[in-house]
Amino acid sequence: MCLALPALVTELLPDDSAKVNLGGIAKTVSLALVSGVAVGDYVIVHVGYALSVIDPEEAARTLALFAELDQFEAEPA
Amino acid sequence: MKYIDEFRDGAVAHSIATAIAAEVDPARAYHIMEFCGGHTHAISRYGLEDLLPANIRMIHGPGCPVCVLPVGRIDAAIWLARQDGVTLCTYGDMLRVPGSRRLSLLKAKAEGCDIRMVYSTLDALKLAQSLPQRQVVFFAIGFETTTPPTAVAIKQAQALNLGNFSVFCNHVLTPSAITQILDSPEVRELGTVKLDAFIGPAHVSTIIGSRPYEYFAEEYQRPVVIAGFEPLDVMQAVRMLVRQINQGRFEVENEFSRAVTRDGNEKAKALVAEMFELRRAFEWRGLGLVPYSALRLKAPYAAWDAERRWDVPQDSPPDNKACECGAILRGVKKPIDCKLFGTVCTPENPMGSCMVSAEGACAAHWTYGRFRDVEKSE
Numbered sequence: 001m002c003l004a005l006p007a008l009v010t011e012l013l014p015d016d017s018a019k020v021n022l023g024g025i026a027k028t029v030s031l032a033l034v035s036g037v038a039v040g041d042y043v044i045v046h047v048g049y050a051l052s053v054i055d056p057e058e059a060a061r062t063l064a065l066f067a068e069l070d071q072f073e074a075e076p077a
Numbered sequence: 078m079k080y081i082d083e084f085r086d087g088a089v090a091h092s093i094a095t096a097i098a099a100e101v102d103p104a105r106a107y108h109i110m111e112f113c114g115g116h117t118h119a120i121s122r123y124g125l126e127d128l129l130p131a132n133i134r135m136i137h138g139p140g141c142p143v144c145v146l147p148v149g150r151i152d153a154a155i156w157l158a159r160q161d162g163v164t165l166c167t168y169g170d171m172l173r174v175p176g177s178r179r180l181s182l183l184k185a186k187a188e189g190c191d192i193r194m195v196y197s198t199l200d201a202l203k204l205a206q207s208l209p210q211r212q213v214v215f216f217a218i219g220f221e222t223t224t225p226p227t228a229v230a231i232k233q234a235q236a237l238n239l240g241n242f243s244v245f246c247n248h249v250l251t252p253s254a255i256t257q258i259l260d261s262p263e264v265r266e267l268g269t270v271k272l273d274a275f276i277g278p279a280h281v282s283t284i285i286g287s288r289p290y291e292y293f294a295e296e297y298q299r300p301v302v303i304a305g306f307e308p309l310d311v312m313q314a315v316r317m318l319v320r321q322i323n324q325g326r327f328e329v330e331n332e333f334s335r336a337v338t339r340d341g342n343e344k345a346k347a348l349v350a351e352m353f354e355l356r357r358a359f360e361w362r363g364l365g366l367v368p369y370s371a372l373r374l375k376a377p378y379a380a381w382d383a384e385r386r387w388d389v390p391q392d393s394p395p396d397n398k399a400c401e402c403g404a405i406l407r408g409v410k411k412p413i414d415c416k417l418f419g420t421v422c423t424p425e426n427p428m429g430s431c432m433v434s435a436e437g438a439c440a441a442h443w444t445y446g447r448f449r450d451v452e453k454s455e
Contacts, residue, residue, distance in 0.1 A: 004222065004280045004306075006080035023078040030199060032229045033345045042080055044283060044336055047168070048197025049226045051345070052283040052336050054080055059335035066089050066309055068096075 004046035006054055009039050020045060080335070084307030085123075093312040094128040100319050106132045108271040109318055110408055112255065113278035114141030114436025115306045121441035123308040133315065136270070139254050139406040140278055142219045142247075143170045143434035145361045149393045150247055151176035154216050156390055157245060157383060158182065158190040164208060165192045166201035167216040173433045177394050182216075198230035205234070205242035214383045215244045222280040224248045224372065225345035228352050231374070231381045245383040246373050249359065251281050252289050253370030257361070259297045263409055270408050274318040276311065277303035279333050286341025290329045298327045305333040352378050360393055362430060363403030402429035405438050412442040413450060419443070 007020035007027070016031045022045065030049045031037055043050035101107065111117055117137050120126060126135060139145050151174055158165040165182070172183040172194060186192040191211070195201050198215060205213035217227045227244055234242045255275065263270040277290055282303045290301045300321035304314035314332045321328060331337055352375055359371030374382040383389065396402060400422070401415035412418050412431070422428040424443060431437035 004283075006078075008079070023081070030197070030226075030229065033225050033342060033348075035344060044280065046222055046280060047226050048199055049229065051222065051225075051280060052342055054335050056335075059080060062305075062310075062313070062332065062335055063083055066093055066313055 004044045004051060006042045007045045007050075009037055009041045009043060009050075012037070012039060018043075018050070020050075081307065084305065084309045086309065089309055090123075090125075090128060090312055093309065093316055097133070097312070097316050097319055098130050100316065100323065101130050101132060102323060103132065106134060106271075107319055107322055108134050108136060108273045109276060109315060110136040110138045110258070110272050110274070111276040111311070112138040112140040112251070113276070113281070114144065114434065115279060116276055116304065116311060117141070117438055118436050118441050119306055119308055119311055121445035124445070125308060125311055128312065129315065133319070136272065136408040137405065137411075137438040138258065138275075138408060139361065139363060140220070140251070140281075141406075141431075141434050141436040141438075142223070142249060143174060144402065144406060144430040144437045145249065145254070145363065146171075146174070146218060146247055146430065147360045147362045147393065148176050148396060149360065149391070151181070152392065152394065153389050154245060155180055155182060155185045155190075157214050157216075157387065158185050158192050160212075160387060162210070162212050163191065164204065164211045164213045165190065165216060166195045166204060166213060167192065168196075168218065169194045170434050171216060171218060173427060174430045175397075175427060175433075198226045199233075202230050202233055202239070202242060205239055206237070209241060211241060212386075213242050215242070216247075217244045218247045220249055220251050220278070220281050221284045221349075222278075224349050224353065225284060225342075228345075228348045231352060231378055232348070234381055235378070240380075243381045243383040243386050244374070245389070246353075248353070248372040249361070250370050250372070251278060251285070252293070253367050254361065254364065255293055257364045257367050257370070258407060259293070259299075261364075261407060263407065272299065272408070273322055274299050275301045276314050276318070277301045277329075279304060279306045279310070279336070282331075282333065282337040282341065284342045284345050287329050287331045287337060287339050288341070294327045294329050300327045300330070302330045303333050303337055305336065351375075361406075362396065363406035397428050400429040402431045402439075405431055412439040412446075415439070419447065 011019040353372040404410040431439040
């Protein structure tokens with residue numbers, strides 16, 4: 001139910017929707033809940049709607065934090 | 078798959094686990110509630126409890142909207158489906174949840190009701206447009222993630238002047254559920270449920286932002302870390318919570334910063350605020366009546382409110398006596414504490430919602446966890 005997956009925007013369509021690629025599967029989703037989406041962005045898709053755009057810099061930062069093995073304070077994001 | 082595979086890397090999971098093991102204080106236990114069904118599922122599916130030290134206890138919370146819907150509302154949905162000319166549209170998860178007298182939407186469909194599974198509210202809208210002679214009712218459930226999609230559909234119905242589309246609204250709110258748990262006697266007074274920290278929901282937070290949790294952190298003095306749904310997200314969140322607990326801090330931290338900001342999705346929030354208002358109280362399975370915890374449509378949108386179009390029964394029948402869904406949703410019991418688990422109640426023959434929903438604690442334990450029980454007992 002809460003299931004929402006990151007998907008790659010491959011084409012913008014009229015009437016506020018877009019074609020996305022979800023692990024090889026193409027779907028059409030609504031962009032009614034987001035703004036400024038471009039082809040190449042990754043969006044989180046839930047029940048047929050894009051809910052938010054994934055920030056690639058924050059994603060990279062998060063992955064880097066996972067690799068932190070010692071006890072330095074992680075900055076709250 | 079990008080933004081998925083990197084967050085499931087097994088080697089990294091082990092190294093985070095090592096870091097956690099080094100940081101925990103062996104003299105105490107850490108009780109962490111993962112609010113969201115998606116996290117319950119991730120923890121079970123990836124066996125994360127096996128990676129964590131024994132003094133970290135994960136407690137399942139009521140963050141599964143399918144699981145917390147009481148029997149009475151399922152009965153009401155079935156009642157609606159039985160009304161003349163009604164086509165009831167529902168998300169797949171709801172089809173098999175048992176209502177009273179062991180009925181479910183799936184059984185009602187088998188009896189001849191026109192019940193259709195949809196993936197999106199827009200599918201239900203399209204159906205209403207293509208079947209002008211039918212009254213299409215959308216069975217709306219879900220937390221703050223799923224409410225904006227319902228709002229968009231109603232907005233479009235309004236723009237199209239669609240008279241044969243309505244919504245049976247059961248949208249519920251996350252902060253109210255968290256408050257209810259923190260205020261419950263088991264947590265507050267009796268101490269039977271110890272709660273040191275929360276893992277905050279992932280996709281709910283993309284909508285509401287991290288700001289709403291600041292109240293809990295301060296008022297109840299428990300740290301909250303918002304985590305994504307991938308296993309590494311959860312492991313990292315546990316690590317961040319252990320650190321906060323050790324340092325006596327109770328702040329809101331955001332591990333899911335790639336998708337969650339402090340303010341969330343303003344566009345979605347504005348749409349929901351325009352169209353919905355708070356119900357004074359709403360019954361939750363396991364939590365009873367919770368004040369200001371659910372939504373209904375505002376007066377200007379009454380035309381699309383199924384509860385105003387029909388006189389929908391508002392009964393409140395109790396759960397099956399032996400079903401422990403309520404206690405499990407509050408974190409008081411685990412699936413294996415329920416007498417019905419694995420005997421009468423299985424995914425093929427679910428007695429309660431926790432076994433039906435993919436994110437329910439019982440379904441998660443059945444699919445991934447019960448093999449650990451067998452090993453332990455051998």
